[in-house]
Amino acid sequence: MIKYEKFVLPNGLRVLVHEDPHSSMACMNILYDVGARDEQEDKTGFAHLFEHLMFSGSVHIPSYDQPLQRVGGENNAFTSNDITNYYITLPANNLETAFWLESDRMMGLAFNEQGLEVQRNVVIEEFKQRYLNQPYGDVWLRLRELAYQVHPYKWATIGKEIKHIEEAKMEDVKAFFKKFYAPNNAIMAITGNVKLAEVKQLTEKWFGDIPATEPNLRNIPQEPRQLAPRKLEVNAAVPVDAVYLAFHTVDRLHDDYYIADLLTDVLSRGTSARLYRRLVKERHLFSEVNAYVLGSIDNNLIVVEGKPHEAVSTEEAEKALWQELEALSNESISEEELTKVKNKVESTMRFAELSILDKAMNLSFYELLGNADLYNQEIEKYMQVSCTDIQRFAKETFRKENSSTLIYHAQKKGAYAE
Amino acid sequence: MPKRKEHMLNRFDPPALKSIDEIQIEKPESLVFKNGLQVFLFHAPEQELLKAEFVFKNLFEKPENPTRNSALSSMLKEGTIKLSSAEIASQIDFYGAYLVPEFSYDHNALTLYTLNKHVHSVLPVVHEVLTAAQIPQKELDTYIRNNKQSLQISLEKSDFVARRAFYNQLFGNTRYGRSVTEGILDGLTRSDLTQLYKKQIQPQNGVLFLSGNISEETLDLFRNYFENQWDGTESLEYTPFQSEGSQFLDLQVIQKPDAMQSSIRLGKVSIQRTHPDYPALQFVNTMFGGYFGSRLMGNIREDKGYTYSIGSMLANLNHAGFLSISTDVGTEYTKATLAEIQKEIEKLQQEKASEKEMELVRNYMLGSMLGSLESIFSHVDKFKSVFFSGLDLGYYHNYTEIIKEITPEQVQDLAQQYLGFDDMLKVVVGEVK
Secondary structure, eight states: OOOEEEEEEEEEEEEEEEEOOOOEEEEEEESSSSGGGOOOTTTTHHHHHHHHHHSSBBSSOOSSSSHHHTTOOOEEEEESSSEEHHHHHEEEEGGGHHHHHHHHHHHOBBHHHHHHHHHHHHHHHHHIIIIIITTTTTTHHHHHHHSSSSSGGGTTTTTSSSHHHOOOOOOHHHHHHHOOOOOOGGEEEEEEEEOHHHHHHHHHHHHSSOOOOOOOOOOOOOOOOSOOOOHHHHESSOOOOOEEEEEEOTTSSSTTOOOOHHHHHHSSSTTTTTTIIIIIIIOOOOEEEEEEEEOOOOSSEEEEEEETTTOOOOOHHHHHHOOOOOOHSSSSOHHHHHHHHHHHHHHHHHHHHHHHHHHHHHHHHHHTTTTTTHHHHHHHHHHOOOOOHHHHHHHHHGGGGGGEEEEEOOOOTTTTOO | OOOOSSOOOOOOSSSOOOOOOOOOOOOOOEEEESOEEEEEEEOTTTSSSEEEEEEEOOOOOOSOOHHHHHHHHTTTTTBBBBBHHHHHHHHHHHOOOOEEEEEEEEEEEEEEEGGGGGGHHHHHHHHHHHBBBBOOHHHHHHHHHHHHHHHHHHHOOOOHHHHHHHHHHHHSTTTTOOOOOOOHHHHHOHHHHHHHHHHHHSSEEEEEEEEEEOOOOHHHHIIIIIIOOEEEEEEEEOOOOOOOOOOOSEEEEEETTSSSSSEEEEEEEOTTTSSHHHHHHHEEEEEEEETTSSSSSIIIITTOOEEEEEEEEEEEOOOOEEEEEEEEEEGGHEEEEHHHHEEEEHHHSSSOHHHHHHHHHHHHHHHHHHHHOSSSSHHHHHHHHHTTTTTOOOOHHHHHHHHHHHHHHHHHHHHHHHHHHSSEEEEEOOOOO
């Protein structure tokens, strides 16, 4: 449970404030309602590249990081397929510095060519480090493309290919800023050792005169219902085979989302979960297994993945995963199993409430979903899920026609073996 | 219509800097149970969660084999006299609790996180794990098989290979330097691990850090299980540490011809937290490569764009300290990066830092100290760091004073004394272009 207050500026900026007197720090989180799903297919990776440029100086402030570090603050940001999220934590008595910095870059960027050039390189190195120079690093480049045919979720936030980053032009950067970086497209949450009245006054002072932009009317093509199974097998320079099964499922706001989340917990949360117990510990088929739902705002995926042991073929591995999924469709889970995953949700939420940053991010994200109060209602929604719901949902979801299967065949066994 | 503002807002100048508050770290209440277990209590009555961390010093025999200690840590939860691996897992998970074994170079820890309301239900399981683990052969076989496979995957990651080569060169075949191999995993036996369990996991070798809402009732529960029902078994023997690091200072290159990036690791043995220069050297390290605004980041990422990230750190172990620099760069920038790192070191040694940069680093470090004390659990971590170095909380007062008063001359002196590029070990995995 997070207690908070909300107010909205005339320019459309939504602000959520949570006072936490136990902390000596303050946190400012700003979520911009733009992600990789808002990109054009021939200019992917742009929302993320843009996030980097937000640190290359704004209209009145040549360096973003230095003045913040000077007051003892730290910051970072991330981009997902749905959102771009920036955050600062700093000693609470220096909160105004965060207002000064964030309002300036919402007002306008410096847009210098050299900054763009360097950040293109940095992002290309990030692309290599995370996606290309890692065993299995390209899973999400492949799996998204296989599972989504129409929806822009078919590309990863880093982009489809390095070329798109190389080709980013200053004019694209400017147009992107104009379209998405404005108070009416942002949500700000302030948490920590702060007072509502002070936050209100500072918000009006620093953000009050930033003009709103044209509302962004999204027209994202929706993914059509999948009618036949899809499969991609690749030979990769990895030492161990891997199997990934992806299933389409509901939007984040659908009531079934909570069922999907608990169902993947039944499969793979903690060492008592089904996949780990049966496939790793009892049958010794895999060295690791996992199942999770992506948590995207639109059309989600449930992913079930594992790395089989050398003696196990990928066909056997796939079959074993399917057996566990079918077991969920064919038989109800026990009340005890359901209570277990619900208890875990409860304790995990308590953990998230230890951190002023987690609280600020959660308030912003749920406000984007429609209302920050949804965060406080989550637990109730999880508690309402029944064993019957889980079985019904498993039946609807774990169908061959709804599956995309990606197999890595290991081509590189023991390259550095000693 | 909003009223027109009478003064234009000055957006060029930052708001006035307010000095960072004095840093207060919670002092724990200290007890010793009659079986020798040392206990520290950190009270936070408003907290719904309770954390109980049992920490044991790692024990070694010659030749030192840290894989054995790490395996012991993972095997704790894999079966006791009364409970199977599956039963332990489901009893902990059922109550939404977490029971996490952690292995580090000097210690192994078993940490319980639980909601207060479930503490009485999960403590019996923790007690079983600490007093009656069996290390079943079947579970050990699974552990070995799975870890061999994940080692194969790790060995495809160039940063992993670089780190491993670096530690091995730095410390040789000792607890800090000896790498895990498939052969070492295959050589793990139930009898060795059981013997180690008996020696290591016992109250005289342990410390319990308990934090959260510790009611009298909760403390009684802990006393019941971990004082009254836990006896020490054997006397303790600590093997002294002797480094076997190599003197090989030429660049070591592990070729990976198809790599898109090179992983670079540089560094050398350095001082420990107990050394009077340590806080000031942390300041130098921060300026050099310890934060986003550091010189290495500024030059090699933000100016040249050779990498997504570069950093340096000062590591403190029980018997040694070391400094390391690490990054992954496009292979075509490998040589240039090495040259730039050297340049940055020489600049620190030859030129005085500006007052502006001194202030920046100083405030950043004080701010991040404050920010690292978010909940009672982070106060425990701060305490642990000094406790295991044989220091007390006065260290942080001293640290703060040194960070506030350090001068550009001292930075330069320390850089000359501790950052020599020529006597650093250098490892590259990838290609040197």
